[in-house]
Amino acid sequence: MSNKYRQIWARIRCYKNRSSILAVPSLRRIPLRGPVVSSTIGFTLFTWLGFEKNTLSAEDELVYTIKHCVLFIQRDEHDKAEQLLHVALRQAQQIQHQLGITYIYDVMANLALEREQLDKAKQLFVTVAQRILADGATEDDPRMVHISSKLARISHLKKEYTTAQIGYDWCIAKLQQLIETTTDDVSTKKLLAMTQDWYGRLFIDCNQGEQGLSLMLSALELMKEVPDVEKExxxxxxxxxxxxxxxxxxxxxxxxxxxxxxxxxxxxxxxxxxxxxxxxxxxxxxxxxxxxxxxxxxxxxxxxxxxxxxxxxxxxxxxxxxxxxxx
CATH class of the missing domain: 1.25.40.10 (Tetratricopeptide repeat domain)
Structure with missing residues (x-):
């Protein structure tokens, strides 16, 4: 990967932490809602933001588009986010920004999972995995483990419990190995917390409450250890x-x-x-x-x-x- 692409990728990643713990449906709670901000999507996006298009490079435009995709997701304006993600994907494809393309597919996949569009989410996550593997990653790569955890979650939500359990077991084993062998384990702990929490909820769904509770408690302790996990x-x-x-x-x-x-x-x-x-x-x-x-x-x-x-x-x-x- 060139230094130029590394710098661009870092700019894109700052708008969304790939290892953040995702809010999942609770056993009895009302989901949080962010402020609703009226806005316009389309070819006038950068004018609306106050930027002059001719002063921006194609890579700048891609970064700004992705930034606002994520803002729409944070505000629960999912339809707008999805429309803008397709704009971002076309931009990335036009300039052949391979890392940007992979990232956008990942955001699309997470949005589909959040909206419980499970088949769509699965297809998109598989696409992301294929692109990461084609870029030289191994199955032990933390990015691959992250995707595998999401795929296990999809199987869980589809009530494919045996498949989900195999996936969660594999992910947790890999993450525990990573924690033992890496010095910077914050992201890994966050991903482990998310996976343990989801796995715990699977056991609860299967009327195995004690095992589920144990995993949820373990996830809670990890959340408390990681400094940038939101208190919510x-x-x-x-x-x-x-x-x-x-x-x-x-x-x-x-x-x-x-x-x-x-x-x-x-x-x-x-x-x-x-x-x-x-x-x-x-x-x-x-x-x-x-x-x-x-x-x-x-x-x-x-x-x-x-x-x-x-x-x-x-x-x-x-x-x-x-x-x-x-x-």
């Missing part, structure tokens, strides 16, 4: 672990994890606090702590009402009804 991910993990503990009859542990999630969620002013309070109320109810359950579910209802979130309100009302029936 840790809050969600704490909430989900608390919910698993509740389902397994571990009410004391459930209360502990949910209280920790709420304390950190308050600091971050997360929209999901109402759901966490409802989960905590149900855990209190299992312990026959009626006053605490009523207070917690009532506060969850208040937060749902204030934020005009009907889903949280309905969950809280259901919890309050459970408390009254219990009494």
């Amino acid at each position: 991910h840790i809050v969600i993990q704490l909430n989900d672990i608390g919910t698993v503990c509740d389902k397994l009859g571990k009410s004391d542990d459930s209360i502990t994890y949910l209280q920790e999630a709420i304390a950190l969620g308050k600091e971050l002013k997360m929209d999901e606090l109402g759901t966490m309070y409802v989960n905590l109320g149900r855990a209190y109810l299992k312990k026959n702590m009626i006053a605490e359950a009523t207070k917690s579910c009532g506060y969850g209802w208040k937060l749902g009402t204030m934020s005009k979130n009907n889903i949280i309100k309905q969950e809280a009302e259901s919890c309050i009804k459970e408390i009254k029936n219990h009494s």
Whole structure:
């Protein structure tokens, strides 16, 4: 790879951390939503951004296009992101920027996975893997392990549990080997945390809660070790672990994890606090702590009402009804 391409690739990568832990569907939570910003996609993109097209090189245009693809994804404007990704792909192909092409396919694959377009995501990830292998990578390359983890996740979501389990086992073994042999293991730990979390959820889906909980706890510890993991991910993990503990009859542990999630969620002013309070109320109810359950579910209802979130309100009302029936 030429130094010129390395520099360009570094500029592109700064807009999306390939090893970031992806938010995954929780056992009982409301997904976060970013701000919606109205914008126009198309040939006027760079004028809209305030750039004069004739002052930019083709490589600059590619970088700016990819940057805004990622911004649209972060804002949950997925249709706009997908349209712009196709623009970026054409740009990369026109200048034969092979690394850019591979990266764009990877962003497309992750977007398809996020939208649970599973067949499309699988096809795109396979394309990315083929391109990386053609560039000289081996199957032990961290990029290949990352893709393999995503493919295992796709099998998991398609309820192909045996295939998913084989994939997760292979990825975790490879990642543990990498951690033992590399000095810069931050990215590897993040990927291991993501894979363990997904694997844990597979066990829960298969009614093997204890094994699932063990993996989710291991993922949580890794998340806490990695400095640049967003605290929101840790809050969600704490909430989900608390919910698993509740389902397994571990009410004391459930209360502990949910209280920790709420304390950190308050600091971050997360929209999901109402759901966490409802989960905590149900855990209190299992312990026959009626006053605490009523207070917690009532506060969850208040937060749902204030934020005009009907889903949280309905969950809280259901919890309050459970408390009254219990009494």
